[in-house]
Amino acid sequence: MARKEVAQRTMAFYFERPAGFLFQAGQFIDLMLLDPPETDSEGNIRAFTIASAPTEERLMVVTRLRDTAFKRVLTGMPLHTMVNIEGPFGKLTLPESAARPLVFLAGGIGITPFRSMLVEAATCNFPHRLVLFYSNRRPEDALFLDELQSLQQKIPGYTFVGTMTQLEHSDYSWTGETGLLDHAMLTRHLQGIESPLYYIVGPPGMVKSFQAILRNAGIRQADIRTEEFAGY
Ligand SMILES: Cc1cc2nc3c(=O)[nH]c(=O)nc-3n(C[C@H](O)[C@H](O)[C@H](O)COP(=O)(O)OP(=O)(O)OC[C@H]3O[C@@H](n4cnc5c(N)ncnc54)[C@H](O)[C@@H]3O)c2cc1C
Incomplete structure (x- = not known):
């Protein structure tokens, strides 16, 4: 995992792409923190759109940094930490036909x-x-x-x-x-x-x-x- 600030209070997280993981541009994943040091009533899973393209090597998600347990853990965890990813989900993708702008x-x-x-x-x-x-x-x-x-x-x-x-x-x-x-x-x-x-x-x-x-x-x-x- 790597992370980089991409706007004020906004962080991109780059994850190694699991072997065989295919998705379409526009889809999202459920990202689960495994055994996090803290949690709250919203739990350890958040949905994040995959902001990287299918042609890019790593999976990138980007989020606004707010003071919630999930985001504190995500921002502070060691770079080799494993997370669980489920998906891809979602139908907001590019249409095949280019007929309509x-x-x-x-x-x-x-x-x-x-x-x-x-x-x-x-x-x-x-x-x-x-x-x-x-x-x-x-x-x-x-x-x-x-x-x-x-x-x-x-x-x-x-x-x-x-x-x-x-x-x-x-x-x-x-x-x-x-x-x-x-x-x-x-x-x-x-x-x-x-x-x-x-x-x-x-x-x-x-x-x-x-x-x-x-x-x-x-x-x-x-x-x-x-x-x-x-x-x-
Ligand atoms: C299909 C889909 C795609 C998504 N893609 C993305 C994405 O690409 N990037 C992304 O960042 N998020 C995305 N989200 C939203 C994401 O799943 C989280 O819900 C969001 O990032 C908030 O998480 P949190 O930990 O900050 O707040 P949570 O802990 O989940 O808090 C949720 C509740 O607490 C309130 N809350 C928490 N903190 C604050 C605060 N500081 N100020 C005011 N209210 C607060 C919120 O109003 C909310 O009702 C997506 C959601 C869906 C459904």
Whole structure:
């Protein structure tokens, strides 16, 4: 195991991939701590999206560091510690057909499945038209920001749209969008994109507010796929 800070209070954990472990970009695992030195009422298992792509060697999961027993143990455990992984689970994956454009809406930590899908798309020459809207409070909080922007050079049909909702509290410079994602911002960046399929991922509150924006813009529920990171 290795770990690396990838944004403020946000840590990536890299695990050796068990032999024969196959998954699709966008899927998640249940990660179980074995015999941890402390635990609490939420137990020793959490669901984490696999943020690495199937073509990458190690399994990466990324999480916001909060002061819970699970995350204290995960952050402090020796690097050779064994964990149990179950999965992969989940159906929020890339469609096989590239007929419809894909619009990804991610809030904060909800970027993890899209990072996997985009690295996969870059490696496998995906023909899909892809637009990613990525909302964070500040650039400091936005994991994979540089990588997600630079993937535009590797995926011909991909556009990155980042927005910062509390830029006034940031020490970074930022030239992208600011403020909450709304109908006007969507319209500005989706000119010429015909009948896309929308994917929304993030903490439950954020998923609900993005869903409401799409519904108010007249998008049919059947064209929206969501995954909530329950627990946030
Ligand atoms: C399909 C799926 C995929 C997921 N993928 C990811 C992922 O890629 N990355 C990721 O980080 N998480 C992911 N999650 C969520 C993850 O499983 C955990 O629930 C989450 O990380 C919270 O864990 P925790 O240990 O911080 O809180 P828990 O100990 O699980 O606490 C849960 C409850 O306590 C409250 N709580 C705990 N700490 C705080 C705090 N500091 N402030 C306020 N309230 C608090 C929460 O509101 C919550 O109700 C995913 C969940 C699902 C279902």
